[in-house]
Amino acid sequence: MTDKLITANHLGDGLVVFLTAKGGWSYKLAEARVIPEAELEAALAVAKSQHEAGIVVDPYEIETTVVEGIPVPVRLRERIRAAGGPTVTYGEAEIAERAATLKHAG
Amino acid sequence: MYRYDEFDHEFVTARVAQFRDQVGRRVSGELTEDQFKPLRLMNGVYLQLHAYMLRVAVPYGTLNSEQMRMLAHVARKYDRGYGHFTTRQNIQYNWPKLSEIPDALAELASVEMHAIQTSGNCIRNVTADHFAGAAEDEVADPRPYAEILRQWSSLHPEFVFLPRKFKVAVTGAERDRAAIQVHDIGLHLKKDAEGRLGFAVYIGGGQGRTPMVAKKIRDFLPEEDLLSYSEAILRVYNLNGRRDNKYKARIKILVHETGADEIARQVEEEWERIRHGALKLPQGEVERIREYFAAPDTLTALPPSPALAIERARDPEFDAWVERNTHPHRIAGHVSVTISLKPIGGTPGDATADQMDLVADLAKRLAFDEIRVSHEQNLILPHVAKSDLKAIYDELVVAGLATANAGLVTDIIACPGLDYCALANARSIPVAQRISQRFGDMERQRDIGDLKIKISGCINACGHHHVGHIGILGVEKKGEEFYQISLGGSGDENSSIGEIIGRGFSTEEIVDAIETVVDTYIAKRESHDETFLAAYRRLGQAPFKEALYGTA
Numbered sequence: 001m002t003d004k005l006i007t008a009n010h011l012g013d014g015l016v017v018f019l020t021a022k023g024g025w026s027y028k029l030a031e032a033r034v035i036p037e038a039e040l041e042a043a044l045a046v047a048k049s050q051h052e053a054g055i056v057v058d059p060y061e062i063e064t065t066v067v068e069g070i071p072v073p074v075r076l077r078e079r080i081r082a083a084g085g086p087t088v089t090y091g092e093a094e095i096a097e098r099a100a101t102l103k104h105a106g
Numbered sequence: 107m108y109r110y111d112e113f114d115h116e117f118v119t120a121r122v123a124q125f126r127d128q129v130g131r132r133v134s135g136e137l138t139e140d141q142f143k144p145l146r147l148m149n150g151v152y153l154q155l156h157a158y159m160l161r162v163a164v165p166y167g168t169l170n171s172e173q174m175r176m177l178a179h180v181a182r183k184y185d186r187g188y189g190h191f192t193t194r195q196n197i198q199y200n201w202p203k204l205s206e207i208p209d210a211l212a213e214l215a216s217v218e219m220h221a222i223q224t225s226g227n228c229i230r231n232v233t234a235d236h237f238a239g240a241a242e243d244e245v246a247d248p249r250p251y252a253e254i255l256r257q258w259s260s261l262h263p264e265f266v267f268l269p270r271k272f273k274v275a276v277t278g279a280e281r282d283r284a285a286i287q288v289h290d291i292g293l294h295l296k297k298d299a300e301g302r303l304g305f306a307v308y309i310g311g312g313q314g315r316t317p318m319v320a321k322k323i324r325d326f327l328p329e330e331d332l333l334s335y336s337e338a339i340l341r342v343y344n345l346n347g348r349r350d351n352k353y354k355a356r357i358k359i360l361v362h363e364t365g366a367d368e369i370a371r372q373v374e375e376e377w378e379r380i381r382h383g384a385l386k387l388p389q390g391e392v393e394r395i396r397e398y399f400a401a402p403d404t405l406t407a408l409p410p411s412p413a414l415a416i417e418r419a420r421d422p423e424f425d426a427w428v429e430r431n432t433h434p435h436r437i438a439g440h441v442s443v444t445i446s447l448k449p450i451g452g453t454p455g456d457a458t459a460d461q462m463d464l465v466a467d468l469a470k471r472l473a474f475d476e477i478r479v480s481h482e483q484n485l486i487l488p489h490v491a492k493s494d495l496k497a498i499y500d501e502l503v504v505a506g507l508a509t510a511n512a513g514l515v516t517d518i519i520a521c522p523g524l525d526y527c528a529l530a531n532a533r534s535i536p537v538a539q540r541i542s543q544r545f546g547d548m549e550r551q552r553d554i555g556d557l558k559i560k561i562s563g564c565i566n567a568c569g570h571h572h573v574g575h576i577g578i579l580g581v582e583k584k585g586e587e588f589y590q591i592s593l594g595g596s597g598d599e600n601s602s603i604g605e606i607i608g609r610g611f612s613t614e615e616i617v618d619a620i621e622t623v624v625d626t627y628i629a630k631r632e633s634h635d636e637t638f639l640a641a642y643r644r645l646g647q648a649p650f651k652e653a654l655y656g657t658a
Contacts, residue, residue, distance in 0.1 A: 009153055010158070011132075011133065011202055012203060012205055013157070013158075013203045013205075013613065014153060014154075014156075014157035014158035014201075014202075014204060015112065015156065015157050016155075016156055016157075022494060024464040027545065047273070050140070051139065052131070053135065054133070054134075057153060058139065058467050061507055065285065071497075074585070075357060076524070076582075076586075076587065077155075077530075077531075077582075080155065080524055080525065080533075081156065084156060084275060085156055086526055086535070087154075087525055087533065088453060088527030088535050088536055088539065089534060090186070090188055090200075090453065091186055091187045091188035091455065091456075091458050092187055092188075092458055092460075094452060094456070095458065095506055096197050098449060098450075098451050098452060098506075099506075101451065
């Protein structure tokens, strides 16, 4: 049986959040509660009530492994999502990165 | 360009107030997500992989400097300092907070912009040739008709809950730069033997999981019948389009399953009923709308620019940029300029707020205050005097916007993919970036010539891979990203759907595979003038298959 995490988006800012051990939500994957299969149903019920209370949107469970105490979601999609942003730099940072690469190459 | 009248102002302002109330009720818990979701989608607000996403309409891709400055302002104030220009000539912001979106929309409304009908099963933003009103080969400007369609389709009560979304594109030239044959309705504005304006009407084109090239159901529809005929098409679709299966709900499936001849018959039958009614376009109204799009009075013919010739001879990079990134203009001494949003190794279609401001500034000072968004995710200055090209180029260089690659192998269309999109199965942007780097050498790109690579991160095909000369589709296979290559697609007046060449490639393999395809073309082309697409159509899959897989 794989361990699970419960994730959702925060209603107000839309950002990705994880259900924590205290029953709250955190933007940090490291603070996510790793949920054994047997406890999943109860945890999902909590998450669903938070959806209904208008705190988060559309909670769902994802499969995870735990590496050195930190959860690492199994699917690539969930790893990217859990990272809180794209795998590429964006905006001004992207321009700076390309400039640095060019400088390095030149 | 079109300016709002009192009705438009009132309508958009009222819509912002309505949405503000809906957001307020959602945040206070009065509305559930199930109740709120269709409301937010009607206002262009999605919940994506990482955050909310706001899609703002740029009607037929046309905007002025004030509007572009506002897009920059919204990027700074409500987002993370950048925006993403899309294949539907719109802009998307990736990080707005729900509670702030009504404020952003209110600011956008102050410059006549909105997000209405940028999502949902309605008639979406009408797209048009990005060189409209400027191109030398144009019969007439398609944008007045796009605007008429916008007014007719905005909150059209009969068509706000269609079986599925509905996209209309219009072109005014034989050379189709608006990909009309892969739209639900494609309109080709032309003249008949008597010189009257009208449209060839195509329906049932589209990409997604079931790509189809549209069928022409009428060779010439008089201008005055545009709305009644469109209404007849929409009515036949609305009544008969499938609502039982989301994946079979687009008009292309209806046309395919019923047959184009039968659909055409039904459309004509319905049209006969309504064509002499209220939807007949009064000539005066067409003229009134057309006047909004008239070129500025100061846009007059100019003699050849000796300074330009000198500068081109002096600066080979500038010369290359003029060669690739300018397009012939109908007024002597002018061109349309493509501002590439495809820097080598960059994210296709992204622009920072500062870059948007610069483009706005250039448009205001040197380009008759007009800007376009192209469906190929670049920006266009449609009216530029040739004598101003060097000044514009120099400023674009400083801002990193002068890549001389319009239409070349690094001018890649890519959807946001798994880096941003909740629906994606694989990433698109990093693949685009790596291909761009691989072919980054400008001399090599120019030697390869016209070549459109288009990348989608899932079967929904937002990256138009089906009509890429080389199309790349990202899929998930056993938890890994895989990329399927198709060849020979095209979205122009000779549209075709690309053919899958064989098994997919891993993330590590895909760039090499693309290079193999390109090298095969170079080796097999009859001359430098035979483009990739022409060579593929002559050669077929065999040599490419052999090069990729070692078997014919």
